[in-house]
Amino acid sequence: MAEYIPQSTEESWQKAWDAANIFHAEFNDDNPTFYCLEMYPYPSGKMHMGHVRNYSIGDAVARYKRLMGFDVLYPMGFDSFGMPAENAAIAEGGHPHDITERNMASITDQIKRMGFSYDWRRLLKSHDPQYYRWNQWFFLKFLENGLAYQEFAPVNWCNSCNTVLANEQVKAGRCWRCNGPVIQKEMSQWFLNITKYAQELLDGLDTIDFPENVKALQQDWIGRSEGAEIEFSVEGRDDKISVFTTRPDTLFGVTFVTLAPEHELAQRLVEGTDYEKDWKTLHDEIVIMSEFDRIKNMGKKKGVPTGSFAIHPLTGEHVPIWIGNFVIASYGTGAVMAVPGHDERDFEFANKYEIPIKRVLVMTENASADSALEAAECDLGWMVNSGIEGFDGLYGSDAKSAVCDALEKKGLGQGTVNWKIRPWLISRQRYWGTPIPIIHCESCGVVPVPEEQLPVELPRDVVFDGKGNPLESSATFCNVDCPSCGKPARRETDTMDTFVDSSWYFLRYTDSMQNEMCFNPEIANHWMNVDFYCGGIEHAQMHLIYARFWTKALRDIGLHNIDEPFNELLCQGMVNKSAPWCDSCAITLNVSHSGNSCPHCDSELSERSAKMSKSLGNTVSPEEMIEKYGADTVRLFILFAANPTAGMDWSDSALEANYRQMVQLFSMPENILAWDGDASGIDLWMKARLKQRCIQWQEAMDNYDLRGAVDASHFDLIKDINWYRRRGGANSSLGREVLEVWTHMISIATPHIAEDWWRLLGHSDLVAGRVFDTPGPLDSDELAALDSEAYLRSFLEQARKVAKVASKHLGGEPNSAVIHISRPWKRELAQSAIAHLESGENIKIFAKVLADLPFAQGDMRGEVMGFWGKRMLPQIFKWSDEEKQIIASSLDEGNVLRVASDFICSDLGLTGIDIESGVIDVGRSNTAIPLAPSIVYS
RNA sequence: GCAGGGGUAGCCGAGUUGGUCAAAGGCGCCGGGCUUAAGAUCCGGUCUCAAUGGGUUCGUGAGUUCAAAUCUCACCCCCUGCACCA
Structure with a gap:
């Protein structure tokens, strides 16, 4: 039997997807579209588990929608401006541009190794002049219509970052990025008047599917x-x-x-x-x-x-x-x-x-x-x-x-x-951002850079010594002629807050493969808004407010007609792992303290789950995990360990369990394709079960319940196959049919193994590029097959319980049993009571109805009435809708068991069973009720 | 203080249109089949008792109801955000 070695197959499937261009999103006016997006990541050198979780969720959604026939726009890019790169340049020498490009290359490799289905042609990077030129262009437009303005104002100043900060970037009096103290300083600064949109930003919250807590955060912030x-x-x-x-x-x-x-x-x-x-x-x-x-x-x-x-x-x-x-x-x-x-x-x-x-x-x-x-x-x-x-x-x-x-x-x-929301201060006194396109002229004052001179590019001849704004050290940048009067003038050296970059990148993605305009309005309107936006809760107020504001502002200068950028927002939970915890100090400690006592109070340490972080040392490297188990296992674990919005705890043993699950799944086609039987009675059940699982899976995905979907596709179906086999099923053509459907279902969470399956089934195309022809709803025969099998399984469960008790009485293992199906009048009673209840009548008056029924006459009356009050009344409510429906249906309990009697015997280890049904006088076995026959072992 | 979200079996976690709930699933643990054996896999068990039945459970207490994890009220605790905000 072939061995599961994802390390040797996953990358070749990734290349195959790439070569077939199947993740390229094209503009087709007639097709339904779906825009799936994850929050624009900062390109640190390494992918961490938070990324893996974020993208595993987004990719499953994108792949699902693609299977369901949507044109899916699913892009990726990098929020590559920002201070970490500049600080690294100061610390280790070098240039932010080179550091950023290096980091981007390395994180891109890691992301690609996971097999996410991005349309990489649309890749964005904020530091590309062809991207940030549009920041500058928008700024000039905003300046024209009064949305952007300059003001001398007291601002929040972070000494260690050497820059001003927006109000919302000051957390507890400290810089949100470096945690350094923030002081007040009077400076001339550029602002965008977001307050103009305050009411609309507030009202818009009612029209979009954001989680309640995010809405509350935004309402608080807008104030x-x-x-x-x-x-x-x-x-x-x-x-x-x-x-x-x-x-x-x-x-x-x-x-x-x-x-x-x-x-x-x-x-x-x-x-x-x-x-x-x-x-x-x-x-x-x-x-x-x-x-x-x-x-x-x-x-x-x-x-x-x-x-x-x-x-x-x-x-x-x-x-x-x-x-x-x-x-x-x-x-x-x-x-x-x-x-x-x-x-x-x-x-x-x-x-x-x-x-x-x-x-x-x-x-x-x-x-x-x-x-x-x-x-x-x-x-x-x-x-x-x-x-x-x-x-x-x-x-x-x-x-x-x-x-x-x-x-x-x-x-x-x-x-x-x-x-409460105040104008957005966008000036930053740092190098690694979009230069604000303004020239200061002694005679003309503040002069906007003419549009045709955009982009104002960042110069390379800059000194990163950590003292002041590096841009001021570039003579070529600063010294410029005034566009208005031609006299020597000086460029503005402030750059824009990097939140500007992430405020419209989702629009750029819709049309990022040209440099003639920011985006074509027709194309942007076609794809927007983002149907599914996935990312961390930490952006609830900054990015998610700025982006909403920017979208409205661009709409108002006529660039598109979208009111809200994001429709459904999903904030994924944290990835946690246990770390030492001191109960008396109430602090979480670095994993190096594991097994020791608290360094502060010397009391014993316990373990507590905490967000993965470098400082606690409780991180897990995705690279290592992929190396060891393959990308599919990591994805399966991530999706199955917790619901997308819940926090999840990393567990090595659960990861291993998921790897075993993958190994098992890998062997499924080979096993199933080896079936050599013919059609049999249980086939109908298997077909019905497959349909049922598929419906379950679809419903879960439509609600973004990825855990539920994976449960159906990666766990439940294996159990169903096992049951089918136990019941003697081995129909080779049915096996193939199951596999065809099943391959689609597993492909959204574990796409590589799905391609392995698809190839084993003899297909030459890629399942990732297919539209899923779903098996559709269940018909009445299939429902009946599900009912009768459910009945059999619950019978066996009951019979096993009883057998335990019986063997105590018998003083040994039973070897045969008599099964008494409930007497016919009990089923009639149940049926009329259910009908009574479902007609909306009060159950309390049913006793009167009962007194008139034919089986409640004469000698039987006392027994029937007693049975109703004592046993049947509460039971009516205990039955599930499904069970009630079975009772009302034509299901013949005795027949189900008779047909399955060989199976029952072997399952219970009996030499024979005797099934009595339709019998009026059953002696001491009158405890049987519908769906619960009595079992007498001997 | 205000706002939002929570508290479910050893752990994680589903379930909240009242009856399908002694409560899915996973992990852990126990037993059995398969195997020379281990692993994997398959089957079963995993609140409790005098056990085809009964008792007690879903943060605590009270209430509504024939019936409550689910509805109402009060309280306790945890997380997140806002906060002497005019």
Whole structure:
């Protein structure tokens, strides 16, 4: 028998696929399309298990859709700009370009070894000038329509990366990439006004199939809050203070106004007064802090008075103006109307500085307006103490809009919506990214690079010394003539955030084999949007928001007509492996501590599953695993070990088990093709079972339940074949039929072995390039065959249980049995009860119906009625739909067992069985009920 | 605090339109067949008891129902994100 040696066959099948061009996606207007995409990977030098899992999932989906007759677009490429390559260039010398190309070549080899069905012709790489020129082109378009702009602003600055960061790239006050501290710095920067699309980004979430948690993350990030912008004038000055609040209904409770220390008015209010010194102290303390540290320190509320007063827009009251450390300049207007009676933070602040607290809401209707406030009452309530006619008694949104209306009439405020999402800062002071196509001219100012001069390419004559922006070291790059006036000018040296690259790559894939335009709108519209997008949850807010924004922005400059780039998003779970865990320190340790005690507290270590990571040392190299077991085994393990969205634990023993499964599968065609029998009674069952498994497999795949699909194709069918053989089946032509269908089913998860099978079946084409002619639905004969076999199997299971008990009583192994099928009236009873139930009647009145049935008359009445109440009533509900259907069907229990009696005897080790059915008087064996005959051994 | 997702047998994990559920499948473990033998494979078992039956199980407690892993309420715990956000 041939041996399973995937190492020697897999690569040749990969070459065969390649040579046959079967993964090339072509534009056919009439065919149904499917766009399957995995998140644009950064080309590190090595493929890791996360990649393997991601692509194994995507590839199975792509192959499935191809089998089902779709034109499948399934491309691959590299998000190849970014700081790791530049940092490597600084650390080890060399150039980011060369390092990137080297890494790409090596990871590409590894990806190809897995046999994924990509259309490699469409390969993208961000650092290709033919790619990033379009980033520049889009930027110019955005500049034209005002979506891109430059602003001098305080920004997040990462010292170790030497660049600014977008807000969402700052995690817990630290750089998302290097984890270094982030400080605030004022710089002139380029922004894209993503806030213009905030509402659409929020609404769009309802139209796409993203997981709930991703939707929640995006909603949080977009951060819509509805409220009012209200203007307070300042006593004795022309200045106005504009505040944003979500609670205009509490406006009458304002007892002070608070400004951010760096609010431009703050300084002017205190200048030259006694209050200036205190303000200066607070201000200086605040401005050096990162936003994160400020928020962290908000627990310690600090404030200084200004000595000035603001004028309440509706009542005209004068309230003091304070400066507080808890107000952030960049959020809203940098000023807060403080309502201590109904806001916890203001309550605390007012108490600390002895500012009056006023009740303007009550929490129950008609409650006393004078009751004391023990704490801030922050829920919605009924307005009281408004001091102006027409507000008291209003609640919730009525209260809010009444206040907004009043403000609007006076021109001092209006209802408005505030967003947490802020303009996207795209400037980066690094080399390895898309140069921003701008020229700074002393006389003309900021001049866009003319379109025909694109791309602005990255220069090679650059010094990577880790000091400042390397682009500034290139004279050839920086010195340029102004396109407008021709005088010497200087190029912008900022490059774009690399999230720009991944914001439209999926559009480029649809038409990446030309350099005339970014993509042809007709072609993009044909393939888009992405039907199935698979990747990690870590991109839930950055990439997945930017890409949605970019898609809408390109739509609005007329490049396509797609609203949302991704339809179904699947976030694959982590790949974990156990690592030492200290329960008392609550930390996971590097695997080098395995078997030792905790290095911190010396207590005993246990094991816990943790995300594979270099720092824990619990990684598994895909390369080694492929080398050892072959790509198909790794793929099978990955898909079978857990559902795509669940975390999965790496297990060497489970991997070995899957390898054995592959070995077994490999031998299947040879075994089956050696069958030399003729048609037999069990053939119908085998045919039906094959159809059933195929349906199960299709349903699972349609729901992206890859585990369920693999279960049917790689595990269940083997068991079915075994059963068929046990039941005497060996029909050679049926065997071939099974294999033909089965090969298609295994080809999506383990494509190489599927080709082995296909070749053994005598085909000269490739199964990977086929459309699957599925066996279709089950007919009634096939359903009956499934029923009778299911009945037989459950009978055997029961008979074995009983045999155990019986041998105790008999004092030895039984050698024969009498099987009593339930008496005919019991089946009739069951049938009428099921019919009764299914007609929608209440089961409780069935006893009356029963009393009129023919078999419940005379002497039998007592027994029948008793049996109904005690035994049959609960049983009716225990039967499955399938079993109920069998009972209602024409299945003849006695006949099924009689036909199979030889098989039953050999299976139970009996010399003979006697089957009694249709018998009225069965003596002591009256426990039999439909589908559960009684068995008496002797 | 708010939001989203979870808690199922030794472990992993399916199952949540109430009855198909003592609960799929995998791993582990045990027994048997095959084999000179090992591995692989095949068959069976794997909550519990006085066992063709009964008892007790699906985070905890209560409730609805003829019937609850599944529905309702409260609580506990875990993961993820947001957070003195105006």
